[in-house]
Amino acid sequence: GAGVSQSPSNKVTEKGKDVELRCDPISGHTALYWYRQSLGQGLEFLIYFQGNSAPDKSGLPSDRFSAERTGGSVSTLTIQRTQQEDSAVYLCASSLESSAKAQYFGPGTRLLVL
Amino acid sequence: AQSVSQHNHHVILSEAASLELGCNYSYGGTVNLFWYVQYPGQHLQLLLKYFSGDPLVKGIKGFEAEFIKSKFSFNLRKPSVQWSDTAEYFCAVIQTGANNLFFGTGTRLTVIP
Numbered sequence: 001g002a003g004v005s006q007s008p009s010n011k012v013t014e015k016g017k018d019v020e021l022r023c024d025p026i027s028g029h030t031a032l033y034w035y036r037q038s039l040g041q042g043l044e045f046l047i048y049f050q051g052n053s054a055p056d057k058s059g060l061p062s063d064r065f066s067a068e069r070t071g072g073s074v075s076t077l078t079i080q081r082t083q084q085e086d087s088a089v090y091l092c093a094s095s096l097e098s099s100a101k102a103q104y105f106g107p108g109t110r111l112l113v114l
Numbered sequence: 115a116q117s118v119s120q121h122n123h124h125v126i127l128s129e130a131a132s133l134e135l136g137c138n139y140s141y142g143g144t145v146n147l148f149w150y151v152q153y154p155g156q157h158l159q160l161l162l163k164y165f166s167g168d169p170l171v172k173g174i175k176g177f178e179a180e181f182i183k184s185k186f187s188f189n190l191r192k193p194s195v196q197w198s199d200t201a202e203y204f205c206a207v208i209q210t211g212a213n214n215l216f217f218g219t220g221t222r223l224t225v226i227p
Contacts, residue, residue: 033214043204045214056213091158102148103215105158 002026004106006092012112013082021077021109025094032069033095033103034077038088046090049075082113118207120218127195128226135190135221137205144210147188149179152220153201161203164188175199197227 005024013019025032034046045059049069060066064082069075079086089110093103119138127133139145149161162173169181179190188205205218 035215042219043206043215043217045216048213050213059214102160102163104160105150107157 004092004094004104006090006106006109008109009107010110010112012114014114015084016081018078018080019082019111021079021090021111023075023077023092023106025073025075025092026104029094029096029104030072031095031097031101031103032075033093034067034075035091035093035105036088037091037108041088043091046077079111082111084113087111087113118205118216118218120203120205120221122221123219124222124224126224126226129197130194131225133190133192133195133199133223135203135205135223137188137190137218139186139188139205139207139216141186141207141209141216146208146210147179147181148206148208148215149173149177149188149190150204150206150217151201152204158204161190195223195225197225199223200225 004026007022011019030051032049035043036046037043047060047067048056064080067075067077089108091108092106095101095103117140121136147164150158151161152158161177162171162179164171164181172178177192179188181188202220202222204220206215208215
């Protein structure tokens, strides 16, 4: 079946603008995750959604970052008032049921803030 | 602090050489362990995983990894690498009951034909 899809694949924006990144998980996967991959920083967890439970937002770096998951499927990650340090690849992953299951990653959105 | 360490940043091997990439973690309690691979220009793909049972797990493309609990290690091995194994390899750990994977910084493998 189809894997995790993300859009856009690349996004260039100016400092101070808001951006929205989209993730469409694998059909049937109830758990969805956002990670950030920065040069020299590795992969960092941002947020986790599981079904209708309250999301785990413990990895969000600041209140400029927020995410929604509508209808238990598609998710959007929003970064407000972008800063240059937000430049990174934003990865979405999904898994069956609980977080203990293997996570399958999308191709990512490469964000460049000028 | 919780961490995942991959000590080799860049490994260069000739085809048919044997491979071992180190991964150590520093968590107490029960963990699930993963190796992911990222081929040039492609996204992260799951190579293999360990949840419980036999500590020697086999993954795709001839890779295997051994979980040694006493050493907090989960090293990745392949007896004979191919040029197509050139990629970046990431070790990842999740504590049972936690929500997020912790990743190592990755090891870049270059296989010379």
